[in-house]
Amino acid sequence: MKLEYLKKIMPFVIAILAMQSTYSQSLETQIDSVLTTVFKASEEPGAVFLVAKDGEPIYRKAFGQANIELDVKMNPENVFQIGSMTKQFTAMAIVMLEEQGKLNVNDAISNYIPDYPNGSNITIHHLLTHTSGIKDFTKMKTIMTIAKIDQTPKELVDFFKDEPVDFKPGKQFSYNNSGYVVLGYIIEIVSDKTYEDFIEQNIFEKLGMNNSRYASDRKIVKHRAYGYHNKGAFTNKMQVSLSIPYASGSLMSTVDDMLKWQEAINTNSLITEVSKKKVYTDYTLNNGEQINYGYGWHLKDIDGISTREHGGSIFGFKSMGVYVPGLDIYVVGFSNCDCHSPTKATRDIASIVINANLKN
Template sequence: MRIFKLIKLSLLISVFPSNAIQSQEFESKIDQLISKTYTPDGPGISILIAKKGTPIYQKNYGKSNIELNLPINSKTVFQIGSITKQFTAIAILMLEEQGKLKLNDEIIKYIPEYLNKGNKITIHNLLNHTSGINGKTPISSNKLKRLDLTVDQIIDYFKNKPLKFLPGEQFSYSNSGYILLGKIIEIVSGNSYEDFIENNIFKKLGMTNTRYGYHNEIVKNRANGYQFYGKNYMNAPYISLSTQYAGGSILSTAGDLLKWQNALVSNILIKKSSFEKATSKSVLNNKQVISYGYGWYNRKINNSTVFVHGGATPGFMSNSIYLKHKDIYIIALTNCYCKKVKNIQKITYKIASLFTKNKKEVIINRVKLLENELNKWVGNYKLSNNTYIKIELNNGYLYGFNPKNKNIKHKLISTSKNDFIFENKKINFHFYISKNGSKKVKMSSGNRTLIGFEYKINK
């Protein structure tokens, strides 16, 4: 792989042997960042970075099972925790598009027993955590968290607790709200939550390594979960995944979650407008804007808009980041709930910052040249890497292109009589006359330079 990238069209490919995806320098930075945190003999991480839907970095570190000395690989299955909420939110939006519910419906329309003292809680309030419903679920109870519970039993745990605030007045992250959304999906669709997401999402997208989670099932390549106590790793305590339900029960792989992300940006499951609704910020009753939409936080990293959500269950942590304007997706899964020593959120944010660092704008001091001054550099040039570029004059500008692809031409902006820069500001040209009178060109970008000399084409 090459450190440097020129323009993304055919001239780039033919003139400089570049890698349109990733540089060694960039890959090395990520490797160093992760290897400092995850050791080969401890619980590890599966990380995937994709640009425009295609992986540009995918590596796995550490063990999926320390006792059995099994390494994490691309098929290792992790608990993804609250990233599950994205699937629940999209399922609701799918049902909205089918006309089976409305986001401003009050939840008592579907769950009549959830009266909550007459307060009007809507599906919208559940999706963006503005319902005021107490967020504690049976996972908070030492007596209940190990039991396999039905969704109704989970709802019974919190339904009579007072609201923390009136609906729409504040934001307060609530697992309980997403439990209720799962129940609504079941009522509206006529299927269990598990069957709905399996048949309408996992199977449709070919997410063959993704499922609604149960501890008692045999799951091929399932990672064991760990936590950090003092200076040692220990097996994570058991909890029933039923207590997570529609808020955190899904098991998946990094590769399958890329399929999920690609489907969302390609509008395979829902319309573009629906996905924009899910990833947009919300507004409280007092017009205050909050960063949460429906299953995604809408935030900034170095002034770049990103859609983010993480997850955590005993023994597991996850984080996903989508850089909207660069179409870059970062997903990281770990089998260690080790927040203080292995904070997966910090790692993914640092990686995202590599793509979002603000670069100083290149200011071009243009110089107007006469046609005879421009015509001086017209010709065919053979470059030092045995590739070719043709320079021609057209309507008062020089253009450069690969002779094998005359349809893609790039304008050269003059900065002096001898110096030019591609209009994309990435390649500098310096033309000059050698001692033997022949025309030559030096092309440079970053720390890479090619020298070319004019050659005559025999007609």
């Protein structure tokens, strides 16, 4: 009886497996076509991309070279500086500390930095949402005077805090690295740990993100991808102190670790569902205008499907991650030349996977 039943269902099993194989091959071909258009030359700096569905990788490939001087090919395990994708971790750390009762996002920053100009009118929420109006230090002409000099968080905050504000808190949305530097400093004040130690101990170690760390150009980093510029010819990336991007952009990671990060968010491993909703709220300005930014993530859409996104750019590197909560699709791409942005490719790949899943 069992044998007859198996004989009857076997054709259907084979058909389903064949369909799944065709689906996978079709997706791989389409994704390959997107990436080989951007990352064309095998002897140049390249990229690593990962695509996951329901928490499982369905595409994971490396392109180009991790080190063009030594002729070392890129591989999916390479470690990249992720630039402003760091802001996701900084925002999460703030919300974790709020859950511990050590701060409130509606607190004025003067509660923690008493001498901060106009600090009684600027809240942690303003910093998280880029609506504080404080001057973005990366746009200041004097930035190069400190770019290669190690700064303490206080020294870095002091560098820009007395600059004239761009607007009153809550009046506008203006992407702002200074705000996330201040958040990093507040994390240190509240937790009594360095920003590096707090992120390492409370996020990376907890989630098993063993290849993620605060960036360093001096320490040995296994599987490091080296960063490059291209202004007519490839050059090694400009050397700056990594105390400068700090909590706004100084972390390193791999695509595999970033999938662990996304899964931890999905399963509420770090914060509660209630707090997570706060992170992914479309916030508004004082006049009620929506800004499409939560805490550390842009809240957008691709083909009408809601997404959570953020990119990063730092000397020699660019990064981009897109999560589609309605379909549990995650796409992340890292490039080791700031001449090649993965942003469009990442969004194009997300579109391909979204539409493939909507058809099935």
